Amino acid sequence: xxxxxxxxxxxxxxxxxxxxxxxxxxxxxxxxxxxxxxxxxxxxxxxxxxxxxxxxxxxxxxxxxxxxxxxxxxxxxxxxxxxxxxxxxxxxxxxxxxxxxxxxxxxxxxxxxxxxxxxxxxxxxxxxxxxxxxxxxxxxxxxxxxxxxxxxxxxxxxxxxxxxxxxxxxxxxxxxxxxxxxxxxxxxxxxxxxxxxxxxxxxxxxxxxxxxxxxxxxxxxxxxxxxxxxxxxxxxxxxxxxxxxxxxxxxxxxxxxxxxxxxxxxxxxxxxxxxxxxxxxxxxxxxxxxxxxxxxxxxxxxxxxxxxxxxxxxxxxxxxxxxxxxxxxxxxxxxxxxxxxxxxxxxxxxxxxxxxxxxxx
Amino acid sequence: xxxxxxxxxxxxxxxxxxxxxxxxxxxxxxxxxxxxxxxxxxxxxxxxxxxxxxxxxxxxxxxxxxxxxxxxxxxxxxxxxxxxxxxxxxxxxxxxxxxxxxxxxxxxxxxxxxxxxxxxxxxxxxxxxxxxxxxxxxxxxxxxxxxxxxxxxxxxxxxxxxxxxxxxxxxxxxxxxxxxxxxxxxxxxxxxxxxxxxxxxxxxxxxxxxxxxxxxxxxxxxxxxxxxxxxxxxxxxxxxxxxxxx
Ligand SMILES: Nc1ncnc2c1ncn2[C@@H]1O[C@H](COP(=O)(O)OP(=O)(O)OP(=O)(O)O)[C@@H](O)[C@H]1O
Ligand SMILES: [Mg+2]
Numbered sequence: 001x002x003x004x005x006x007x008x009x010x011x012x013x014x015x016x017x018x019x020x021x022x023x024x025x026x027x028x029x030x031x032x033x034x035x036x037x038x039x040x041x042x043x044x045x046x047x048x049x050x051x052x053x054x055x056x057x058x059x060x061x062x063x064x065x066x067x068x069x070x071x072x073x074x075x076x077x078x079x080x081x082x083x084x085x086x087x088x089x090x091x092x093x094x095x096x097x098x099x100x101x102x103x104x105x106x107x108x109x110x111x112x113x114x115x116x117x118x119x120x121x122x123x124x125x126x127x128x129x130x131x132x133x134x135x136x137x138x139x140x141x142x143x144x145x146x147x148x149x150x151x152x153x154x155x156x157x158x159x160x161x162x163x164x165x166x167x168x169x170x171x172x173x174x175x176x177x178x179x180x181x182x183x184x185x186x187x188x189x190x191x192x193x194x195x196x197x198x199x200x201x202x203x204x205x206x207x208x209x210x211x212x213x214x215x216x217x218x219x220x221x222x223x224x225x226x227x228x229x230x231x232x233x234x235x236x237x238x239x240x241x242x243x244x245x246x247x248x249x250x251x252x253x254x255x256x257x258x259x260x261x262x263x264x265x266x267x268x269x270x271x272x273x274x275x276x277x278x279x280x281x282x283x284x285x286x287x288x289x290x291x292x293x294x295x296x297x298x299x300x301x302x303x304x305x306x307x308x309x310x311x312x313x314x315x316x317x318x319x320x321x322x323x324x325x326x327x328x329x330x331x332x333x334x335x336x337x338x339x340x341x342x343x344x345x346x347x348x349x350x351x352x353x354x355x356x357x358x359x360x361x
Numbered sequence: 362x363x364x365x366x367x368x369x370x371x372x373x374x375x376x377x378x379x380x381x382x383x384x385x386x387x388x389x390x391x392x393x394x395x396x397x398x399x400x401x402x403x404x405x406x407x408x409x410x411x412x413x414x415x416x417x418x419x420x421x422x423x424x425x426x427x428x429x430x431x432x433x434x435x436x437x438x439x440x441x442x443x444x445x446x447x448x449x450x451x452x453x454x455x456x457x458x459x460x461x462x463x464x465x466x467x468x469x470x471x472x473x474x475x476x477x478x479x480x481x482x483x484x485x486x487x488x489x490x491x492x493x494x495x496x497x498x499x500x501x502x503x504x505x506x507x508x509x510x511x512x513x514x515x516x517x518x519x520x521x522x523x524x525x526x527x528x529x530x531x532x533x534x535x536x537x538x539x540x541x542x543x544x545x546x547x548x549x550x551x552x553x554x555x556x557x558x559x560x561x562x563x564x565x566x567x568x569x570x571x572x573x574x575x576x577x578x579x580x581x582x583x584x585x586x587x588x589x590x591x592x593x594x595x596x597x598x599x600x601x602x603x604x605x606x607x
Binding site: 262 | 413415438441442444445446448450452453454455456465466469470511514515518
């Protein structure tokens with residue numbers, strides 16, 4: 001005798017509810033925890049929606065209502081958002097900062113395309129991109145008025161520092177990682193000491209030294225610009241960490257790869273750039289993306305040595321009495337900016353991983 | 362003199378105070394096929410790796426196609442262009458397609474234009490009967506297929522000498538045949554070949570000479586008929602019994 005209802009598989013929805021019920025309400029203690037956590041979650045979501053949307057004031061024109069409502073005062077972004085995006089950059093020149101920022105973002109996006117990865121193409125792209133950025137931001141030619149780096153600020157400064165650190169730091173990291181596995185003991189040893197020294201110092205100390213100490217010890221002609229020094233110092237810091245990531249990647253490549261390329265008669269340069277480094281980067285993609293994301297967020301530390309990046313501009317934007325009460329709104333705005341960039345970076349990382357895993361098995 | 366492909370005189374190789382090669386003398390004529398065999402650790406790999414300077418010998422002299430191997434990087438590069446090598450575990454480049462594996466070294470080493478290098482690669486892949494896999498990545502191929510790609514990759518540089526270090530030892534038994542067939546075809550084309558292998562059927566069929574090594578020395582050498590049917594040394598007899606016995 002067979003029972004038809006037993007042999008038939010239960011409908012999918014039912015079985016999912018079954019599983020949920022089992023996981024969330026299997027005994028009275030689980031049940032209470034589920035109820036408490038569930039209502040807390042609902043309360044949080046409702047409060048946020050309430051604050052951010054339902055009771056919010058949106059335009060600057062209605063700013064006077066801000067004191068009456070319980071929700072967010074988004075008017076502050078319309079009123080002070082420019083300061084966040086541009087810092088102290090002269091307001092009639094904001095178009096230059098906007099354009100420069102787009103140029104750098106475009107340069108970084110282009111660098112991410114595999115078609116651009118060449119020993120000639122990449123440097124050419126970076127020189128063109130950074131050259132355009134500096135001309136736009138600094139001016140002094142093509143009838144553009146001069147804006148010194150002390151006046152640079154906001155989002156374009158953040159993006160510029162990040163791009164500069166990455167573009168200087170990545171080749172440095174490759175050089176350090178290769179030096180570290182050099183067969184010449186002196187080079188190997190120097191690279192190791194350099195990397196360990198830099199990693200043992202806090203970033204803040206390094207940046208302070210570059211910004212404040214260097215002018216006292218280095219002759220004037222060799223000092224360069226304060227922003228330039230800070231970017232170079234930051235790049236050195238990034239390179240020390242990235243070099244270790246690359247080194248780990250190189251170590252994970254079987255020695256047969258190098259032997260096979262040598263046996264084919266390939267030069268050191270070809271072995272490194274065509275065989276070793278592509279595999280080293282592929283093997284360490286998640287940690288590299290991680291390091292890049294950390295570096296992007298850490299650029300906000302330049303605030304402390306007097307640069308008005310997005311974060312610093314944000315606190316300046318609400319610092320004055322009139323908008324002082326609405327700092328949360330401004331920081332939410334800044335957080336969204338960071339989120340867009342970091343999310344973009346990690347999506348790109350995921351794309352690269354997918355792309356290379358297809359070739360990996 | 363001119364028809365000598367490889368000339369090794371009194372070659373010694375040490376790892377610390379262990380002598381991996383002890384005073385090796387070996388001449389290989391152009392077009393000659395030499396099979397090297399011997400027990401594990403006897404120095405077979407070390408010997409053929411000295412020929413393209415993957416290992417640096419400590420004493421004696423090695424001449425390849427008339428070029429003496431020394432610290433001169435240009436000479437080493439010249440020699441490596443003329444000497445192709447196939448490894449036990451293939452060592453294909455996993456981040457490149459089969460076609461790129463074959464064409465990239467050619468482009469980098471001989472400066473050939475990409476299109477020409479790819480044509481050449483396709484024809485070598487066809488010779489190895491694996492041209493239909495040209496756009497796959499190495500890990501999508503079977504071991505036998507990978508090893509045939511590795512042979513094609515070496516051939517793309519149009520070497521005059523081919524070295525094989527146990528090319529079939531890492532293969533499943535059913536794939537050994539396809540690789541040996543490719544090597545036989547290569548031998549019939551007149552390539553100078555030195556193969557470390559324990560495939561005695563292959564040695565009988567293809568080798569002009571079999572070289573037997575024990576403890577870093579060449580103990581016995583001769584044409585396959587004499588070597589297999591009337592070995593002189595006790596070591597050789599013992600080794601052959603072990604190899605052929607199972
Ligand atoms: N890099 C090295 N450092 C120290 N000893 C080594 C090194 N390479 C090889 N040897 C030693 O040299 C000897 C010869 O090694 P080789 O690899 O040439 O032997 P083989 O005849 O190819 O053996 P197998 O059949 O196992 O491949 C072995 O005893 C090995 O332990
Ligand atoms: Mg060996």
